Structures are given as structure tokens and as C-alpha cells.
Amino acid sequence: MSIVLTTQCRDDVGLIAKVTGLCYEHNLNIVRNNEFVDKAGERFFMRTELTGNVGEQFLPQLRNVLPDGAQVHLHGNEKTKVVLLATKEAHCLGGMLLKQYENAFNVEIQAVVANYDTLKPLVEGFGVPFHLVSHQGLTREQHDDAMAQVIEQYQPDFIGLAKYMRVLSPQFVARFSNQIINIHHSFLPAFIGAKPYHQAFERGVKIIGATAHFVNDELDEGPIIMQDVTQVSHADSAEAMAKMGRDIEKVVFCKAIQLAAEHKLFINGNKTVVFA
Amino acid sequence: MSIVLTTQCRDDVGLIAKVTGLCYEHNLNIVRNNEFVDKAGERFFMRTELTGNVGEQFLPQLRNVLPDGAQVHLHGNEKTKVVLLATKEAHCLGGMLLKQYENAFNVEIQAVVANYDTLKPLVEGFGVPFHLVSHQGLTREQHDDAMAQVIEQYQPDFIGLAKYMRVLSPQFVARFSNQIINIHHSFLPAFIGAKPYHQAFERGVKIIGATAHFVNDELDEGPIIMQDVTQVSHADSAEAMAKMGRDIEKVVFCKAIQLAAEHKLFINGNKTVVFA
Amino acid sequence: MSIVLTTQCRDDVGLIAKVTGLCYEHNLNIVRNNEFVDKAGERFFMRTELTGNVGEQFLPQLRNVLPDGAQVHLHGNEKTKVVLLATKEAHCLGGMLLKQYENAFNVEIQAVVANYDTLKPLVEGFGVPFHLVSHQGLTREQHDDAMAQVIEQYQPDFIGLAKYMRVLSPQFVARFSNQIINIHHSFLPAFIGAKPYHQAFERGVKIIGATAHFVNDELDEGPIIMQDVTQVSHADSAEAMAKMGRDIEKVVFCKAIQLAAEHKLFINGNKTVVFA
Amino acid sequence: MSIVLTTQCRDDVGLIAKVTGLCYEHNLNIVRNNEFVDKAGERFFMRTELTGNVGEQFLPQLRNVLPDGAQVHLHGNEKTKVVLLATKEAHCLGGMLLKQYENAFNVEIQAVVANYDTLKPLVEGFGVPFHLVSHQGLTREQHDDAMAQVIEQYQPDFIGLAKYMRVLSPQFVARFSNQIINIHHSFLPAFIGAKPYHQAFERGVKIIGATAHFVNDELDEGPIIMQDVTQVSHADSAEAMAKMGRDIEKVVFCKAIQLAAEHKLFINGNKTVVFA
Incomplete structure (x- = not known):
């Protein structure tokens, strides 16, 4: 070893x-x-x-x-510890759980924290602890703090945002500085912000993509870890693009976490060094 | 046939x-x-x-x-007529000339118009007329008008901007409405404007690309015809990206012109329909 | 609809x-x-x-x-019915189960039939019936017949071989003629037969792939539905290639089944017509 | 430097x-x-x-x-010296000449040797010496010897077979041991030998490719340097595949020569080590 x-x-x-x-x-x-x-x-x-x-x-x-x-x-050969945050979408989270089940990478998914309970059966079906931390009735700071308390009992190496669909507070980002990896559903820096597939459809692009990046205080501006793309055509609606995009998101997110787990990933200012 | x-x-x-x-x-x-x-x-x-x-x-x-x-x-089977505009860079222009020489597509390059004479030997080596129309001492409108007069004697179906590095006047664009195809050296809509490879390097992207599009009055905003990409890493300088990008530009530009020549390309508002 | x-x-x-x-x-x-x-x-x-x-x-x-x-x-819009055959490997099977869970395609996985019980927890965790049909002590024909009897109660539209690692008898293939879709872990026709990643490593190829195809009586010779590839280097061992290959197999297999489910797939002699 | x-x-x-x-x-x-x-x-x-x-x-x-x-x-920074062999097809040869013209790589194409004079105007248009060495009336050994005598006056670092369509004699291969780079128009080891695009069409593959490799005494069996692929469909004839394939061949051949020129290429038995 x-x-x-x-x-x-x-x-x-x-x-x-x-x-x-x-x-x-x-x-x-x-x-x-x-x-x-x-x-x-x-x-x-x-x-x-x-x-x-x-x-x-x-x-x-x-x-x-x-x-x-x-x-x-x-x-050493100990597994890299990861806590995943999620909302309602299954594809990135499921992709990670399946990878772990296959023994396809050296990652231990310690727990999943989500603001809805939609994905609880999926997560528990894989024997992974699921924590519901609803944002209902909480300020962003209160909600993030509640999540952080759950996360900190696991002492993870990295926090993966597996389609966690809320913006994180600066306090949360600072608390887990250089540890948070997000998957954004566009080929950054194109289509920053909400509904990137609709933006892509409106612009009439011929290729769509996904981007895994570290999270910092600027929305969708953190150091890029990995990107991948797929071809689309005039015949693809925004919904069709979103569907095709989910396959890319799943692959890119899992590979970014794998790079982190294999210690192949360094942050260099607003960029990354990736020894792939 | x-x-x-x-x-x-x-x-x-x-x-x-x-x-x-x-x-x-x-x-x-x-x-x-x-x-x-x-x-x-x-x-x-x-x-x-x-x-x-x-x-x-x-x-x-x-x-x-x-x-x-x-x-x-x-x-019918008559060749699609194209006039190419160029400045000093050889790769897209040379790619087109070589494609014609190989009989690889149904295009007749009628002439090349350039604002420098750098590429004259290359063009004439392939037996294609070369017209120098210098912009020295002319306003943009005067220069564009001088080019338009040269172009119009050829009555081309399309005008290809083979790395023509000047912005065209609205008059010129209107005169050849829906006929002008440009190659932009980024994966639009990322990195609009000047020095896209330097922008890409600064942002730390992991994939770069090129975009062929119809020209309208908004810089780099016309209907996208075709895009392609290639992977880059932290080890690639802006110059290295530019070098790798030129290969992509050449391929994407030639394919876009080929789509036009095969009548597989329709403009639909600010998008294209491409029957590839 | x-x-x-x-x-x-x-x-x-x-x-x-x-x-x-x-x-x-x-x-x-x-x-x-x-x-x-x-x-x-x-x-x-x-x-x-x-x-x-x-x-x-x-x-x-x-x-x-x-x-x-x-x-x-x-x-109409009814789901396409599929029974999956498996052995011990989770990646293609898990990929399909997750796709169904995501509602990512119009497929109903009716059941999984396997010759080992390794994957039972995974399958049942997704609420899908799992049938163990061990080949121990049976001839190939007897085993295939036992599987066929389980399969026939479901009347599936297609049978997907999700890394089912045994050769099927001609009787079984004839019984489900034009319904069986296999995933082969090479870029066919390269590396037919056993241990394709080891063959690829020995030959020193720079790209590996996977192939989804209909099964007929010639091993790995049936009509090809879909293929995809990924780059490898001198630094990748046969085991590393196998690991990278599993990601490709998963994607190609799921997409081939999706093409079938969307009625975009026709058999034409020893080839396919795919309206992608 | x-x-x-x-x-x-x-x-x-x-x-x-x-x-x-x-x-x-x-x-x-x-x-x-x-x-x-x-x-x-x-x-x-x-x-x-x-x-x-x-x-x-x-x-x-x-x-x-x-x-x-x-x-x-x-x-040091001196250019890597290459002599190219050709027959009648322009695409790989033209791709190399254009790359040199663009100053896109650190290669000096010293001369082209061909068994027909078809490509003479193209080569001389780029200011490169062209040597016709016809095979008419010569045995393979005599012809290869005549070519070798022309080549040896240039003392090239590498010999590139830019679609040279004849099999070389073992004597020639031994004379320029580990120096000869060929481009084969298939994704090796699939479709060894003649008419690979027709073989690919008959088999109904969904991806075609090209392979650059060092030449040894076994036809299409030498160490592989680089491969690339493109997708095809049921609608592509063998001729259409050949046409699409030529674009891949051109790119792969030029990049293989570039790897050699940048001293990134090592032969390791029947494989290569490529520091891309």
C-alpha cells in the first residue's frame, strides 16, 4: 500500500x-x-x-x-471522510452513494444533511445516516449554523454540495474554509446563477456542461476543480438539456470528490492544481 | 447526384x-x-x-x-461560394484552403480579403486570389466599404471571418445580412470580447473552446452554429491555451462553413437550426 | 403526451x-x-x-x-419493461436502479435475476424484486431455462445483461430473440472475449471503451447499439483501466436501454438504426 | 529558453x-x-x-x-527534423505543412518523398523539397532502398508516413529503427489491414478512429502513440466515415509528430510512454 x-x-x-x-x-x-x-x-x-x-x-x-x-x-490509506448536503434531487447524491457501494473510490460518506426529507429512503437504503435540517422558520444564518453543528460531529475532510440548492452564508463558508465542493450545472463562467439550462437554451448554445468548484464567498466564482460537457442541438428543450446535464453533473461531482480523496487536488489562490 | x-x-x-x-x-x-x-x-x-x-x-x-x-x-450540386476575410493568423484560413485542396467539401473559396499582406503567399500558393485592403488611414466605415466593394464582385453565398481581427461596422453587417460567419476563440457566452484565452487562464477553467456563429450587431452575440472544446490543466499558460485553441478554432470554423455549404444550417431568430 | x-x-x-x-x-x-x-x-x-x-x-x-x-x-406513454440479469458487479445494475429512482427514463425495472446473491441488498433497497438463480450443479441449458422461467412471468420488453458474466445458451438467445442487450467492456470489435482491459493494457492502447449491443449466437458479434470511450495513458494499469472503464460501461448501458425505451432503436440485420 | x-x-x-x-x-x-x-x-x-x-x-x-x-x-531548442513519405492523399501531409507554416510546432519538414507526383504542387507551394521516387518497375526492396537513399541525405530525426499507402520492407524498417511514425485509419487493434472504414461500416460500429504508431515488422502492430475517435451513425456510408476519419487522421498524425518533436515520447517494448 x-x-x-x-x-x-x-x-x-x-x-x-x-x-x-x-x-x-x-x-x-x-x-x-x-x-x-x-x-x-x-x-x-x-x-x-x-x-x-x-x-x-x-x-x-x-x-x-x-x-x-x-x-x-x-x-495513509484511510478513507477520506465526506459529509454531503442535499435538497431534493437524487442524481449527484445517488451517484456518490453508488460509487461508495461499488468500492469505486477511497471515500467514506459519513452522513447526508438535507433541508427536505425527500432523499431519506435513498440514503438510508445505502446504510448512511440521514439528517433532516429544515430551513423552515429559520434565517439563513440559523439554518447554516444548525447544519454546521450536525456536520461538525463528523469532522469531515470535505463537504460535498450534492445539488444543495440554497446559497450558503459567509459564516458557513468561513467555518469550512477550502473544504466545500459544489457542483454547478453550467460550464462556468457561462451562465452563473439560477436556471443555467434555461439560460443555455435561450442563448442557443451547442454544448452544455457542468463544473465542480470549491465554494467561496462569490457565487459560482470559487476555484474550478473539474468540468465536462456534452453536445446539444436546436431540438433539445431546456428540460431536455437539464436531463442530459444531470448525467454530466453526476460524473463531474463524483470525479471531483475522488480527486480530493486521492489527494490530487490543491487550491492555488482562485485556481486549483489537479494532478489527474 | x-x-x-x-x-x-x-x-x-x-x-x-x-x-x-x-x-x-x-x-x-x-x-x-x-x-x-x-x-x-x-x-x-x-x-x-x-x-x-x-x-x-x-x-x-x-x-x-x-x-x-x-x-x-x-x-443543386454547384459549389457554395465563399469569400474569406483574414488578418495575419494562418490557421483557420489555411485549414479552409487545405480542405478545398483535398476536395473535402463542396465549397469554392473565391477570394481572400485581408488588411495585411502577411498571408498572401499562403493564399496564392493555393491558387486563390488575394486582395489586400489595408485599413491604414481609413475610418472603419471607409475600410469596410472598400472591402465590401471587393467582395461584391464575387457575389458569395457566405463570408467567412477566418480570424479577421477587427470589429465590423453595422453597415457592413447589414449589407451581408445572415451571410457572415465568424469564429470566436472561446466557448461562448464565456469570455466575450478580447483575449479570451487570457481570460480563461485567469479564471482557471479546465476546458477551453471555440464557437462559430453568425455575425450580427452585438459583438459575439450572434446565432451560434457550432462549438467544440478541449481539456486544459493548471500547467497550461495562456499562450499554451491559445495554441491548443487554434486547433479547435480551425476545426470548428471549417465545419461551420461545411454545414452552410451543405444547406444544413438555418437561422431561427437568435439561434440556429443545424441538421448535422 | x-x-x-x-x-x-x-x-x-x-x-x-x-x-x-x-x-x-x-x-x-x-x-x-x-x-x-x-x-x-x-x-x-x-x-x-x-x-x-x-x-x-x-x-x-x-x-x-x-x-x-x-x-x-x-x-403510448407506458413504461418500457425490463428485467436485468447480473452476477456480482454493482455498477451497471446500480446505474440502472438509480436512473429509475431519479425518474430519469421511461423504464420499469421489473426484476433482477442473478446467479449470486451479492447484489440482493442493493436491488431490494430500491424496492425491486431480486431472484437468485444459482448455476451451481446445473448445466448451462438447465440454468438458462431456470432463468427464463423466472423472466417469462414478467413478460419484459427487453432483458438487460448488467454485467451478467456467463455466456448464454443459443436456446435462451432464441427464446428472447432481439430482446437481449449486453454491455461489453471493450470498444468492439477490439478485444472480443475475456479480460478485455488486460488485453488493452498489453496492447498499449491510448483509448479504452465500452459497447452496448444486442446479443446473438456469436459471442460479442451482435448489432452494436452504442459505444463510448475514454483516454488512458502508459501510467494506467489494467486494474486502473477496468476502474475507469466501469464508469463508461455504466453510462453506455443505461443509454442503450434508454434508447430502447424511447423506441429509438431498430435492428437492421447485423446493425442497428439509432434515432438519437 | x-x-x-x-x-x-x-x-x-x-x-x-x-x-x-x-x-x-x-x-x-x-x-x-x-x-x-x-x-x-x-x-x-x-x-x-x-x-x-x-x-x-x-x-x-x-x-x-x-x-x-x-x-x-x-x-536544445533546435527543430526536430522530419522527412514525410506520402502517396496521393493530401490531408495528413497538408496538415503537417500547414502546422509548420503556422509555426505551431518545433518541427522542420526537411523534404517529402512520394511514389506519385500528385502532391508535388502542394509541397512545393510551401517551399519544401519534393522527391518523386516511383515504385514502377522496382521490387519493394529496390523501391525502399531508393527512398532510403533520398532520406539519408537529410539525416532526419523521424520519418512520418503521411498516408504512405505501401507496406515497407523489413530492411527499410530496420534501417530507420524506432524512427518511423505511421497513421493508421482505424482505432487499432480494431480493423487491422486494408479498407478499415469499409470494415467499420460492415460491422456497424458507432465510433471510428485513427491511430498513430511506430512502425515495426508486424503490420499495424507497432507501439501506439496516440488515438482519437469520432461518433458515426447508421446513416454514414463507408465513404462518409472515410471523410470524417480523414479529419481525425490529420489531427492525430500531427499531434504524434509534435509529441516526438517535444521529446515527450519514449518507446517501451511494444508500448509507448507519452508525457502529454
């Missing part, structure tokens, strides 16, 4: 040599390595798949040879 | 029966038929590939059975 | 006019029409979406105007 | 550390790095983009730290 080392820091000369040299000293074998230097931003990103036994001295020594403020993490 | 009949008119009951019935009466055999009804717009579009001899009475009789104002056209 | 008329018969002149003319006489409005003539095979195929009330005289009159032996069917 | 270092050798521990460590000692900055270990074959492949001044001691020192028999090369 392999270990994944992720490194990100200020760019400098010799970083690959320093990291891989230390691995060599520690008798760690590199199975796969990816690195990226953002020249403009002067940031260095690396993902290293290793085999061997990582001793206690490895990380401290690694920090020693890297620039100040370097973020280094070792990830 | 087949004949193409194109029909567009106000929607009504029995239109397919009326057109195909008349074809049957005239001993015309239908090889391929496509139709589309825009319910909201109440418009009917049909493309019919026929074999047989079309007599003089056919079109008048057809107009008789169709709603008032119907547009019907018979297209 | 619309009705679908499917027509297939020997080719002849005026067939479109005859069918659409009769629709017009019966005050049936054509919403969408697709037709195809196989010139070499002299066969005519048409799918017509209609609105209006179809009287009892329509089909007899239609048969009267068509060549002898014409097959004509009217399909 | 960057330098590319390519390394391939027997696998061993610490290879990345050794190579990147030596770069660091020599004050060479790594812009981009890719590596791959073929575990089964015990081979290590690495491509390193560097900036800085590489002194004379670098390569000898590098060979010293690597396993015996390591192949290491430094590639």
Missing part, C-alpha cells in the same frame, strides 16, 4: 531534489510523482506516492529543508 | 405530408429528410435530399401548399 | 408521404420525425412522434398503404 | 533524487518534470525541462550516477 506526500510552499531552486533526496535517504521508494510550479504566483506544489516505512523524523526533516511556511502532509 | 430542398415557414399542421406528398407526385425520391418545429416561435424548418428531375412546376406548386411567406430553395 | 409510431418495411417510393399523409388525414400532429433508408438492404425505418387521438382505423389503414410485411407499432 | 533532458534506464531506487540532485548541484532549474516507472518491465523514464547553463561535465556525471546502459539526452 502506498503513502501520499503532499507538499506546497513558496517556490525555490532545488525543491524536487530536496524532497526526493530526503525520500531516498529514508529508503522511501517513489512510485509516482507530480509537481507544478506557478511561476507568477511563486508557488510550488508536489504530490509524491511512496512505498516504505516513514519514520517519525521524516516530516520534521522535510520541513527543515523546505522554505518557511511549507505545508506538508502524509496521507 | 442529389438535390437539396430547404423549406422554412410558419408552423402549420400537415406540412411534412404536404411537402413529401408533392415530392411523391413529382416522382422525386427522398434520400434523407430532417425537420424541426420551433413550438415557441411557431416556425417550421425542413431539409430534404431528393433524387429525380425537378420540373418547373414544382416550386410554384410547393409555395401554393405552404403558408404565406414560406421560403423554399432548391440547391 | 405524445405517441410514438415506429415503421419498418421494404423500401419503396413515397413512404414518408404515405405515412405522414395518413397522419394528416387523421388529424395527428407530427412533433418529431426521423427516417432512414438502407439503400443496400432496401429497408425503410421511421420513428414518428405524434400528438392527437389515434383512432382504431389508423393502423389498418397504415398497413394498407405500406408494402407487404411492414411492421408498424404505436407506443 | 528551456532545455529538455530525457532519461531512460533500468529501474532503481533514488533515480529521481539522483537526477534532480545533480541538476540542483549544476544550478539547473527544473521547470517541469515527468517520470514513469514500468514496474513489470523494470524500466525508468524521465523527461525534465530545465533552464540554466548545462556544462560539459553534466552528462558524464549523470551517466555515472545512473545504472549501466542508461540513455540520457539533452535537447
Whole structure:
């Protein structure tokens, strides 16, 4: 079984040599390595798949040879923990539950939190806890706070918005900073906001898409993780586009979560680095 | 050899029966038929590939059975005539010239008009007339008028903007209404305007694209004909995206012109109907 | 709600006019029409979406105007009935169950028949009957006959092999002639037979795929319905290809069943006609 | 401007550390790095983009730290030299000539050798030498030898078969071992041999493709470099498929040559390693 080392820091000369040299000293074998230097931003990103036994001295020594403020993490084979938020639509949520059932990725869906109980039977049918947190009679902040309390008992690595159809408050976004992954039903930055398939139909585009992105305080403006598209024609109504789009949303959302689970995903300002 | 009949008119009951019935009466055999009804717009579009001899009475009789104002056209096997406008970039223009050289489509490139002479050797190497119409010292209207005079001696069916990098005046657009096809180097409606690849890079998208569209008075807002995309990553600079994008632009532009040449393309308000 | 008329018969002149003319006489409005003539095979195929009330005289009159032996069917909005066969793998089966749960297509999964009980909880979690028909101690013919008896009580329109990993006997195939749809985990005709992903890995291909096809007596040789592909690289092991392939298999299988359910699929000798 | 270092050798521990460590000692900055270990074959492949001044001691020192028999090369910014072989079809050849004209890749097309003079005007229009080496009256070996003599005066890095429609003799293949890149008009290993589009039509596939591969002594069996596909339908004749296929062939062939020119392509037994 392999270990994944992720490194990100200020760019400098010799970083690959320093990291891989230390691995060599520690008798760690590199199975796969990816690195990226953002020249403009002067940031260095690396993902290293290793085999061997990582001793206690490895990380401290690694920090020693890297620039100040370097973020280094070792990830074993434990599953990445995810809580999913949903509303009423089943496709992205069901896609995730099925993937977990198939053992198709290294994710543990710890729980689903939804503001309606529509999807409860689906979720519980897969043996996953379902929490109804209705927004009825609550302010956005109160509702988000109620959800956050449920979520925090699970200490998830990531929160996936599996077609959660409400805008999250800045407080919620800040509380789970860099942890929230959304699926937007358009090919961003086209068709930001509501009813993107209707916008796409009105504009007469010939391709529609979906975008997985991290959530920040600007609606549909967070770092893009993954996108995919499908062809449409004049004969497709907005409803037909929405139906075709759901297949894309499901695939893109599951793959984005999988990238996160495999530690292949880094946030770099308003962009992502993805070692696919 | 087949004949193409194109029909567009106000929607009504029995239109397919009326057109195909008349074809049957005239001993015309239908090889391929496509139709589309825009319910909201109440418009009917049909493309019919026929074999047989079309007599003089056919079109008048057809107009008789169709709603008032119907547009019907018979297209034989003569090549579709196209004049291309260019500036300095070779890829879309070269793609078209090569397609013609390969006999890959039923298009005659009558001439190329450009505001620089950069591409003259390429164009003349393919035996196509090249007209330099410099914009130096002219207002936009004067320059467009000078180009229009060159173009009009060719009486083209369509004008293709093969990376013509200037905005056309409303007068020019009106003069060649519904005849001008542009290639825009983004996946519209994302990244309207200048430097779309730089915009795409800044936004951190994971897919870039190109869009062929008819030109109207709103910049990059005309009816979309065709779009295609390609994947990019964090490692691709704006320049790398532009380079990858040029391959997409070339393919999309050539295919859009080919659709027009095969009479598979109808304008429907701000959209197109494409019988691909 | 619309009705679908499917027509297939020997080719002849005026067939479109005859069918659409009769629709017009019966005050049936054509919403969408697709037709195809196989010139070499002299066969005519048409799918017509209609609105209006179809009287009892329509089909007899239609048969009267068509060549002898014409097959004509009217399909209302009732769901297409499907029984799925499975073994141990969840992805194609789960994909179908989830699609049904989402109301994403007009299919009723009547039951699942499997030779292991592995997938029983998944199937029953979606409220679908699960029948275990073990092959232990039975000849292939006996086992197939036992499955056929279970299937026949449901009178399905189609039988979907959702990764059913045994070869079916000619008797079974004949019993459900033109009704059995399989998903093969390669881009046919490449890599017929066992372990296609290992074959693909050994050959060093750069794209892998999946193929949905009707089953006939030649292994992996039946009429192809749909195919899709994904890119792979030198870094992907046979196991990684299999994992990526499962996503393609799931999508292709569900779409093939959907085409059948929407009456967009015709068998034409060893090929299919698909009005997508 | 960057330098590319390519390394391939027997696998061993610490290879990345050794190579990147030596770069660091020599004050060479790594812009981009890719590596791959073929575990089964015990081979290590690495491509390193560097900036800085590489002194004379670098390569000898590098060979010293690597396993015996390591192949290491430094590639500056000089263009990769290619001779193209052709017959009568223009699309792949024209695609390459146009790419060179656009300055779209770092390739110098030194000459074209063809067994007909059909393409002479196209080639010379782009200012590239054209050599007619007719096969009339020659044995295959004599013809191949005549071509080889023309080719050898150019000392090309690669020979591209731009739809050269004859089988090459084993002597020719051995003479230019690992240097010959072919474009085959099918999605290999489907439809090996003659008339693949007719084979594809007969089989009724729904996707066709093209494959660029290195040539060895087994027809269409050499290491695959790149593949791409496009969708087809029941309505596409073999001729229509061939026409659509030519667009794919052109793109795949040009990209395969580009990969070679950018030193992103390694042969690994009967497979390739491609750092795309």
C-alpha cells in the first residue's frame, strides 16, 4: 500500500531534489510523482506516492529543508471522510452513494444533511445516516449554523454540495474554509446563477456542461476543480438539456470528490492544481 | 447526384405530408429528410435530399401548399461560394484552403480579403486570389466599404471571418445580412470580447473552446452554429491555451462553413437550426 | 403526451408521404420525425412522434398503404419493461436502479435475476424484486431455462445483461430473440472475449471503451447499439483501466436501454438504426 | 529558453533524487518534470525541462550516477527534423505543412518523398523539397532502398508516413529503427489491414478512429502513440466515415509528430510512454 506526500510552499531552486533526496535517504521508494510550479504566483506544489516505512523524523526533516511556511502532509490509506448536503434531487447524491457501494473510490460518506426529507429512503437504503435540517422558520444564518453543528460531529475532510440548492452564508463558508465542493450545472463562467439550462437554451448554445468548484464567498466564482460537457442541438428543450446535464453533473461531482480523496487536488489562490 | 430542398415557414399542421406528398407526385425520391418545429416561435424548418428531375412546376406548386411567406430553395450540386476575410493568423484560413485542396467539401473559396499582406503567399500558393485592403488611414466605415466593394464582385453565398481581427461596422453587417460567419476563440457566452484565452487562464477553467456563429450587431452575440472544446490543466499558460485553441478554432470554423455549404444550417431568430 | 409510431418495411417510393399523409388525414400532429433508408438492404425505418387521438382505423389503414410485411407499432406513454440479469458487479445494475429512482427514463425495472446473491441488498433497497438463480450443479441449458422461467412471468420488453458474466445458451438467445442487450467492456470489435482491459493494457492502447449491443449466437458479434470511450495513458494499469472503464460501461448501458425505451432503436440485420 | 533532458534506464531506487540532485548541484532549474516507472518491465523514464547553463561535465556525471546502459539526452531548442513519405492523399501531409507554416510546432519538414507526383504542387507551394521516387518497375526492396537513399541525405530525426499507402520492407524498417511514425485509419487493434472504414461500416460500429504508431515488422502492430475517435451513425456510408476519419487522421498524425518533436515520447517494448 502506498503513502501520499503532499507538499506546497513558496517556490525555490532545488525543491524536487530536496524532497526526493530526503525520500531516498529514508529508503522511501517513489512510485509516482507530480509537481507544478506557478511561476507568477511563486508557488510550488508536489504530490509524491511512496512505498516504505516513514519514520517519525521524516516530516520534521522535510520541513527543515523546505522554505518557511511549507505545508506538508502524509496521507495513509484511510478513507477520506465526506459529509454531503442535499435538497431534493437524487442524481449527484445517488451517484456518490453508488460509487461508495461499488468500492469505486477511497471515500467514506459519513452522513447526508438535507433541508427536505425527500432523499431519506435513498440514503438510508445505502446504510448512511440521514439528517433532516429544515430551513423552515429559520434565517439563513440559523439554518447554516444548525447544519454546521450536525456536520461538525463528523469532522469531515470535505463537504460535498450534492445539488444543495440554497446559497450558503459567509459564516458557513468561513467555518469550512477550502473544504466545500459544489457542483454547478453550467460550464462556468457561462451562465452563473439560477436556471443555467434555461439560460443555455435561450442563448442557443451547442454544448452544455457542468463544473465542480470549491465554494467561496462569490457565487459560482470559487476555484474550478473539474468540468465536462456534452453536445446539444436546436431540438433539445431546456428540460431536455437539464436531463442530459444531470448525467454530466453526476460524473463531474463524483470525479471531483475522488480527486480530493486521492489527494490530487490543491487550491492555488482562485485556481486549483489537479494532478489527474 | 442529389438535390437539396430547404423549406422554412410558419408552423402549420400537415406540412411534412404536404411537402413529401408533392415530392411523391413529382416522382422525386427522398434520400434523407430532417425537420424541426420551433413550438415557441411557431416556425417550421425542413431539409430534404431528393433524387429525380425537378420540373418547373414544382416550386410554384410547393409555395401554393405552404403558408404565406414560406421560403423554399432548391440547391443543386454547384459549389457554395465563399469569400474569406483574414488578418495575419494562418490557421483557420489555411485549414479552409487545405480542405478545398483535398476536395473535402463542396465549397469554392473565391477570394481572400485581408488588411495585411502577411498571408498572401499562403493564399496564392493555393491558387486563390488575394486582395489586400489595408485599413491604414481609413475610418472603419471607409475600410469596410472598400472591402465590401471587393467582395461584391464575387457575389458569395457566405463570408467567412477566418480570424479577421477587427470589429465590423453595422453597415457592413447589414449589407451581408445572415451571410457572415465568424469564429470566436472561446466557448461562448464565456469570455466575450478580447483575449479570451487570457481570460480563461485567469479564471482557471479546465476546458477551453471555440464557437462559430453568425455575425450580427452585438459583438459575439450572434446565432451560434457550432462549438467544440478541449481539456486544459493548471500547467497550461495562456499562450499554451491559445495554441491548443487554434486547433479547435480551425476545426470548428471549417465545419461551420461545411454545414452552410451543405444547406444544413438555418437561422431561427437568435439561434440556429443545424441538421448535422 | 405524445405517441410514438415506429415503421419498418421494404423500401419503396413515397413512404414518408404515405405515412405522414395518413397522419394528416387523421388529424395527428407530427412533433418529431426521423427516417432512414438502407439503400443496400432496401429497408425503410421511421420513428414518428405524434400528438392527437389515434383512432382504431389508423393502423389498418397504415398497413394498407405500406408494402407487404411492414411492421408498424404505436407506443403510448407506458413504461418500457425490463428485467436485468447480473452476477456480482454493482455498477451497471446500480446505474440502472438509480436512473429509475431519479425518474430519469421511461423504464420499469421489473426484476433482477442473478446467479449470486451479492447484489440482493442493493436491488431490494430500491424496492425491486431480486431472484437468485444459482448455476451451481446445473448445466448451462438447465440454468438458462431456470432463468427464463423466472423472466417469462414478467413478460419484459427487453432483458438487460448488467454485467451478467456467463455466456448464454443459443436456446435462451432464441427464446428472447432481439430482446437481449449486453454491455461489453471493450470498444468492439477490439478485444472480443475475456479480460478485455488486460488485453488493452498489453496492447498499449491510448483509448479504452465500452459497447452496448444486442446479443446473438456469436459471442460479442451482435448489432452494436452504442459505444463510448475514454483516454488512458502508459501510467494506467489494467486494474486502473477496468476502474475507469466501469464508469463508461455504466453510462453506455443505461443509454442503450434508454434508447430502447424511447423506441429509438431498430435492428437492421447485423446493425442497428439509432434515432438519437 | 528551456532545455529538455530525457532519461531512460533500468529501474532503481533514488533515480529521481539522483537526477534532480545533480541538476540542483549544476544550478539547473527544473521547470517541469515527468517520470514513469514500468514496474513489470523494470524500466525508468524521465523527461525534465530545465533552464540554466548545462556544462560539459553534466552528462558524464549523470551517466555515472545512473545504472549501466542508461540513455540520457539533452535537447536544445533546435527543430526536430522530419522527412514525410506520402502517396496521393493530401490531408495528413497538408496538415503537417500547414502546422509548420503556422509555426505551431518545433518541427522542420526537411523534404517529402512520394511514389506519385500528385502532391508535388502542394509541397512545393510551401517551399519544401519534393522527391518523386516511383515504385514502377522496382521490387519493394529496390523501391525502399531508393527512398532510403533520398532520406539519408537529410539525416532526419523521424520519418512520418503521411498516408504512405505501401507496406515497407523489413530492411527499410530496420534501417530507420524506432524512427518511423505511421497513421493508421482505424482505432487499432480494431480493423487491422486494408479498407478499415469499409470494415467499420460492415460491422456497424458507432465510433471510428485513427491511430498513430511506430512502425515495426508486424503490420499495424507497432507501439501506439496516440488515438482519437469520432461518433458515426447508421446513416454514414463507408465513404462518409472515410471523410470524417480523414479529419481525425490529420489531427492525430500531427499531434504524434509534435509529441516526438517535444521529446515527450519514449518507446517501451511494444508500448509507448507519452508525457502529454
